[in-house]
Structure formats: C-alpha cells, structure tokens
Amino acid sequence: MKKNSFISKIAGNRILIPIVALLILAVFNFIADPSFFKITLGYNNLGNPVLSGYLITILDYGSELAILALGMTLVTAASGGQDISVGAAIAIAGSAMLRVLCGADGRAETLQTPIIVAFLIAVVIAMAFGAFNGILVAYFKIQPMIATLILFTAGRSIAAWINNNQLPIVNDQGFTVFGGFIPGIPIPTPFFIAAACVVVIMLVLKFTNLGLYTQAVGINESSSRLNGLNPEFIKFITFVILGICVAVAALIKVSRLSTINYSVIAKDIEMDAILAVALGGNSLSGGKFNMWASVLGAYVIQFLTTTLYKFNVQSDALPAYKAIVVIILVIISAPTVREWMGNMWTRMNEKKDAKEAKVNG
C-alpha cells in the first residue's frame, strides 16, 4: 500500500511528464549521435561571440514557444479550450510592427519610429485581437477553438492587407538584437526575453488572484460565479494576456528575419503551443495548471522538433510525427485510460498479495 501511494504521488506530479519526455529524448539523441550535445563558441559576421550547437538552437527557438505557452496555459485553464489563432495573430502583430517601423512604402533606409513604439503598437493590436477572441468565447459562449478558427482563417489575410501585400525590410542592425544576440553576450536574446516573461507572469500569479481565479473558473464556472467571481471577465482577460504573449513572440519572429512572410511565419505554432501545454501535464479541458511544466514542455517540444530536423525530416512532414506524440499524450492522460491502468495496478497488487498470503499460509 505504501509503494502504491508513493507511485501515485510521483505520477500525480505534473512536471514529471515533461521531465520524463526530456530524458527519453536526450538519451535517444545520446545513443544516436553524441555530437548532438556539442556546443561551440564562434564569432558571427559582426564579430560578436556566439554559441552554436543543437542545444543552443533549442534554447533559441524554444523561447518563443515558451512565451506563447504562458498565455496558452492561462487560456486553457480558464476556458477549457485552446486558442488556435496564435500563429495568425503573430503574423498580424509582426506585420503591424513592420508597417510602423518601415513606413508606408516599406523600403525606408532608416527606422521611421523607435522600436519601442512599434512594439507597443503591436502589443495593442495583438491585445485587441485577443479581446475579439475573448468576447466571442466569454460573452457569446462560442467554443474557444471555433471562435479562434475565425482569426485562424482570416489572420494571415489581414496581416498581408496591413502592408498591402508588400514585404517590408528593416535595415537597422539594432532590430536584429531581439531575435539574435546582444553584442558581447553569447547566449541568444530570445532566452532572456522568455525568462523576463516567465518572471513577470510568476510575479503576477504570486501577487494577484489571477491564477486562483482562472483555475476556479476552469474547474466549475457556475460555482465560481456563486462565489462572486465574474467568469466571463476572467476568460476574457486570459485571451487579452495571450495577446500580449503573441506580440512578444511576434517581435522575436520578425526580428529573426528583419522581414515577414505572411503565409509561413509562425506556421503550425498553435499546434506546438497546445502540445506544450498538454506535455506540461495540464488538463486540456481546463482547471488546474502548472506554469513551470508548460514552459518546460515548450522546450521539450523544441527538442523534439530539432531532433526530427536532425534526422532530415522535411519540415512539411513534421506535423505527422508531432501528431502521433499528441495522440499518445492525450491517450495516456485520458481519464478512462488512467482509471483502467489504475484498476490494472490494484489487480496486480491484489494478485501479489494473494500469492504472498498463499506462500505464508
């Protein structure tokens, strides 16, 4: 009996799933090719020290995913559904940012406005689109995934429309810092941005009731209403917070290329963000969540992506493999399967006990 409770305690800990997944991936890579873990220090074409290697790539590209996972975890917890428009919203926010930075003709030699202004405008726009999703979900009671399907379809079109379908290019070196390296620091900047976002969210969760309220609404909407909460507003606000996360991710994405490709930027990232939340052991139907697990989940997803790329999987074929991972994850975490496995476990124990009783008796 003691053993049983110990195992269930470990299994009940949400952060275990991403850690186990990470270990499996790491061991797999170590056996297949130990050079996966090699990190080299080099200099980029500007003469700044940069670290390179697969692990750095994971740290780099996993960060934007981690930022999205923060917002997605809150949305999932409160509304019991996911926002599938994050990729399209990144395209919109990025497009707006470039429009402000490059001016109307998109070919300006210098920045038309300071980067911070462009970023803040992108934040406001992304929050507005988040609010649109939030209103549909919270006040019109449309299932989150259907409501966000609207923006999922129209988003990239709107992004192209903002810049008249042109592809503005930023010529300023200062803008590449956000998706690249700060001069003199060999660790990619997105990691620091992600760390800052995580700290902010953790502080918000610690000093406000946001975390408690979202979980209450996600667990039981009507009883949280009876306790004086306003479930509609809380759902709405999670979508707006996701909007801020989207704008930050858009900054990194656009900064990497200094330009934008409306149909390709952040493609399929909604799948990765949802996967990160699921991998973090958070229930996709709302309720309790663990933010650390989601963030770790995001990096594990990037680990998986990088591993697949390393084995020369085409980028278009990636979704097939990730889909299999999702299916395995949801099957493991399905309540029916858990119950069944629990029953199996107790039956095995009973058999063992009976055997021991027989031996002793």
Place this chain on the structure above:
Amino acid sequence: MAEKKPSILNRLRNMTDTNLLLTITIVMFFLMYIGAIVFQGKGFLKPQTFFNILNANAALIILSVGLSIVMISGSIDISVGGVTALVCMSCAVHLDYKGGNVFTAFLLALGIGIAFGFIQGILIAYLDIQPFIVTLAGMFFARGMTTIVNTNPFNVENPALVALKDTRIPVPFLGSYNKLGEYINAYVEIGALVAVAVVLILFFVLRWTRLGRNFYALGGNRQSALMLGINVKRTKFYAHLLCGFLSGIGGFVYFLHVGSGAPTHAAGAEMNAIAASIIGGTLLTGGVGNVIGTFFGVLSLSTIQNIVNSAGLDDAWWTGITIAAMLCLFLVIQSLVLSRKKKK
C-alpha cells in the same frame, strides 16, 4: 381566445430551432443570389453558372455534410481537409506510379477515410478525449503524411481517370445560346451528382432512421439520451465513422475534380466545411441541424466568394476575410437563437 391566423412573426417564434435556422439559411441564399444577379449582371442568370458552383463545390458539400452529422451529435471533426489532401495524393500516386486502376483507387480513398473515422471515433467516443484535440492531431497527421507519400504536386495522366474527370452529364432544358446562336447544353460533373445523392440519402437517414434520430438525441442532451437507453458511445463512434467515410468519398470527388495530387490541396477546407455547416443552421452545441441546410450553406459560401471575386476584390486575402466575417455573423445569429430558447 387564441388568434385564428397566427402572424408570420408568431409562426417564426414557434418554429423549432432546426426549421428556423434552415429558413434563415435558404432565404439568405436566395437573397444573395438575387443580389448577385442585380449587381453582377446577367452571368448569374444562366443556369450553367449555378451548375458551375455545384461542380466546383461537390467535394466541399460532401465534406460539410459529414461534418454536419458530427456537429449534430455534439462533436467536431477538423481533419476533413487534411484527409482530402491525403486521399488525393495517395490516389494520384496509386494511379500513376503504382499502376493501379480507378476502382482500386476509389477503394483506397474509402479505406483512408474509414481508417481516420475509425481511429478518431474510438479515441473520442470510447476514451472520452476532446474531439478538437484528436481531430487537430488527425489534421496535422494527414497533412504531414501527404508530404511523406509524395512531396511534389503532379497531374495524374491515367487515361481512365482523365476520361472520368472530363465526363460531362448534360442537364436537359437548361442550356443556353452562345453568341453564335448555337444551343449549348448545361452540364454537371459526376462529383456533383454524387454530392446531391449523398445529401438526399443522409437527409433520409437523419430523418427516418433510428441512427439518425439518435444523433439528434445525443447532441441535444447526452444525459437524457443515455436515459432513453441510447448507446451514446456507439452513436458518437458511428457519427465519426460516417464522417470519415464521407471525407473518403469527398476526397475522391475532389480528386476527380482536380485530377492531381498536391500537399496544398483542400487547404482550409475544414474551415469552409465548418462555416458551411454553421451557415446551414447546424448548432455548434449539437442537436440542431439539417443536411439540406448544409447544402445551401456551401452554395451561399461559394456565391459570396463569386460576388467578392467579380467585384474586383480578387486578391486572395479577401476570400479568407469574407468567410471569416460570414462565420462570425452566423455564430452571433446562433447565439441569439439559443438565447431565444432560454427566454421561453
């Protein structure tokens, strides 16, 4: 005393949700079509214009009907577009590279569709996993598999398939005279006939068979369906199986229409199918809907796209924005219809 002749308003108020939403859809379609005739000229008056819309959207009609059934039973399937692309690519490879014939290609299409429906159905109905997650994974899996089957798009050259693709079935009495005064028959493609047949068959299935009624009962209220002695899990499973089967057929019809395989085929079809079902009066919450409505939903969607295109807004992004706007409008209408029910 109750009034003898109920006013139209009263009659509307007392309609069931299904009929009310169906009426809105059909009225909307005719208004839109009349609008198209008035603003876009005589082109829309020709019967062939209508048949062209039907030909181009046959696959979408079949996919949407399948999706409507799933939605009526209170679930969702967004993998239909991906499955269509996978079916097209597999059939194309089967015909041109593996030397298969059209009949085995059709069986292959059905097999893929049923396999998707079966697995997703089991996961959703028996393991109680959120349908959206399962079918989202299904969609990504199908799209990824399409590239794994073959990366490059290509046109199929199998003569039997090309012959089938170009088959035109004349429609009597509805032809028109061209500029030289010659009479040209109106025509439909095979796919359009299949689509109409599917709609009619499923209309009867939903209305007059036990299975069809179970779908409505399950979507309307799962708890009471259970108490009525309906096997809810099996019913939900059948809904997904049927949807998978229909996406197999729809995929093959799409393949017949385009005659090629490409990873980008039917991009966004799941969105169009959901939009068509919702415009056709299927409630997202389940229990309400009608495949005839879905049929008109597809036609409305396509008509408005035609209007947008011929109004000179032919940039690709306008189509996406229009569909999203229409979907948004109808979602709000649904929300209002639902609140009407609560007030009563």
